[in-house]
Amino acid sequence: MKIISCIKPVPDPASRLIINDSKTWIKDQDLTFVASEADNYALEEALRLKERHSGDVVVISMGGEEAARVLRSGLAMGADRAIHLLDPGFKGSDEFATAAAMAKAIEKDGGADLILAGVQSDDLGTGMTGTMIAEFLGYAHATVVVGVEAAPDSKSLKARRELEGGLNETVELSMPAVLTIQFGINQPRYASLKGIMAAKKKEMKTWSAADLGLTPDAIGKAGAMYEVKEILIPERKSKVEIISGTPEEAAAVLVEKLKKEAKVL
Amino acid sequence: MIFLVAEHKDNKLKSITSELLVFAQRVSRDFAQPVTAVVLGASPGAVADELETRKIDRVVVAQHEQLAEYNPDLYVEVLKGMIEKEKPFLVLMGHTTEGMDYAPRLAVALRKPLIAGCVDYEKQGNRLILTRQIFNAKMNMKAGLHGAAPYLATASPGAFPADEVESGGSAEIVNQPVTITSAPRRKVVERVEAQKGKADLSSAPIIVSGGRGLKEKQNFNLVFELAEALGGSVGASRPVVDAEWLPREYQIGSSGQTVSPRLYFAIGISGAIQHLVGMQSSRCIVAINKDPEAPIFKVAHYGIVEDLFKVVPALTKIFKDLKQV
Numbered sequence: 001m002k003i004i005s006c007i008k009p010v011p012d013p014a015s016r017l018i019i020n021d022s023k024t025w026i027k028d029q030d031l032t033f034v035a036s037e038a039d040n041y042a043l044e045e046a047l048r049l050k051e052r053h054s055g056d057v058v059v060i061s062m063g064g065e066e067a068a069r070v071l072r073s074g075l076a077m078g079a080d081r082a083i084h085l086l087d088p089g090f091k092g093s094d095e096f097a098t099a100a101a102m103a104k105a106i107e108k109d110g111g112a113d114l115i116l117a118g119v120q121s122d123d124l125g126t127g128m129t130g131t132m133i134a135e136f137l138g139y140a141h142a143t144v145v146v147g148v149e150a151a152p153d154s155k156s157l158k159a160r161r162e163l164e165g166g167l168n169e170t171v172e173l174s175m176p177a178v179l180t181i182q183f184g185i186n187q188p189r190y191a192s193l194k195g196i197m198a199a200k201k202k203e204m205k206t207w208s209a210a211d212l213g214l215t216p217d218a219i220g221k222a223g224a225m226y227e228v229k230e231i232l233i234p235e236r237k238s239k240v241e242i243i244s245g246t247p248e249e250a251a252a253v254l255v256e257k258l259k260k261e262a263k264v265l
Numbered sequence: 266m267i268f269l270v271a272e273h274k275d276n277k278l279k280s281i282t283s284e285l286l287v288f289a290q291r292v293s294r295d296f297a298q299p300v301t302a303v304v305l306g307a308s309p310g311a312v313a314d315e316l317e318t319r320k321i322d323r324v325v326v327a328q329h330e331q332l333a334e335y336n337p338d339l340y341v342e343v344l345k346g347m348i349e350k351e352k353p354f355l356v357l358m359g360h361t362t363e364g365m366d367y368a369p370r371l372a373v374a375l376r377k378p379l380i381a382g383c384v385d386y387e388k389q390g391n392r393l394i395l396t397r398q399i400f401n402a403k404m405n406m407k408a409g410l411h412g413a414a415p416y417l418a419t420a421s422p423g424a425f426p427a428d429e430v431e432s433g434g435s436a437e438i439v440n441q442p443v444t445i446t447s448a449p450r451r452k453v454v455e456r457v458e459a460q461k462g463k464a465d466l467s468s469a470p471i472i473v474s475g476g477r478g479l480k481e482k483q484n485f486n487l488v489f490e491l492a493e494a495l496g497g498s499v500g501a502s503r504p505v506v507d508a509e510w511l512p513r514e515y516q517i518g519s520s521g522q523t524v525s526p527r528l529y530f531a532i533g534i535s536g537a538i539q540h541l542v543g544m545q546s547s548r549c550i551v552a553i554n555k556d557p558e559a560p561i562f563k564v565a566h567y568g569i570v571e572d573l574f575k576v577v578p579a580l581t582k583i584f585k586d587l588k589q590v
Contacts, residue, residue, distance in 0.1 A: 124406075126381040128368075131369035163362045164361060183504070184509075187509070225411050234405045250569045262549045
């Protein structure tokens, strides 16, 4: 089974995010990038499926050095090879343009039996790109997946989806298929030292827009379906009462207020 | 024309549909566009009748036995046909496990913009600008749409108040003939309640919830100790459950339990929208978090911006002392 695992580089969750001067994105020059958390669950699931069914896991990412970095981490975790979509023209791609380029790359690589992506990214968090890849390729798909069981012949699979209100739904999909993987489906492994060493010898293809047959109007900002007008810190509409003082003082004041003002104790 | 795609279950509208109606009614006023609710189903008559009572212009019913159950391939085929024919200005769907399952496919099939997880919108000249949250609700993004309509959007649950939906319309019900040509690539095998354990929090009067700010599993004892001193129950945010500090049954939020206790403590919880929708109707919310920008403070009534490792033990001590008096 050939499994492609999509990885998005995002700012390290511990970093302090500052909006840039044009208010169109954050200042990302000096940030450290890591794989988006949900994509780690997706890659771990890909590796487990490979261990059960044999085959290859290919990691794919778009971006500059930060993408190469998350791909190397993916190889160190156990992926067999990597595809790096690298082109200055890709900058400014939205979900649509990213999915279009990834679909082209996956086609160029000979397609896949299964494509996994995180349910949503830590930055934009829309949860669109994986499903869009499915439509571009004409593959079946399922979102918010918390369990995967593939048939031995790689022709179909069962995926358990998490619905609202504590419901789960099991769906059967024809393969090839795209799954977006929910947080918590597994415990992602850490790369071992051996894995890190082995990763250095693994293949990483680097493809530009031209390599994928994409013209400048189909990529980056020109290929995007929307533009960022403004990034802002949302206004606080609530009238939260912030209680100050030392921890002991604040705790005491809070308890008084809960008793006398809110009357909930 | 504004389309909203109704979500329904067991012949009843889901609450997200009322939120979509509110979104649609507001955009309708600002852009002078009529509203059409679209219902797909095998026999969605009761749902259409419920929609008819809302202040909208039209209910379009797409009835087909294969639509008895939600299916992404069939929803995309049917909706694509309707949208290409009627060319609505805006198509609204839920940012739910149903809406976000098909909306991205539909957008690609139509080659039209989709803004997912909208919490607000504005009118700039004649242009529609949609606002959504990014970086786990720490920031908002205003998005401008490229090209000509139709535009697609999903609405974040909880962003548009369902109780503000306007009724009293005389919507026309139109039955839309449906032909389905594609063979679905996916089918439902079963639908089950995920493990439901002892932690039924729906009627708990006091809940103390902990989040990732607790840093490690053993630190969750602080939450249990405070809950015990208060005589309350324990809840958790999603990352805590994902990290297996607590079983799934403790999770509060859109994919866990929805609660509205008298008193809710959010300890080290930043307040992703998925968590907020599960607890924001609590009568009194206390947030303890050292990040003053954390979105949890948007819904909290009282906040302490401090190190939880200092505040929580102080609170526990006060409540223990009170008990002994």
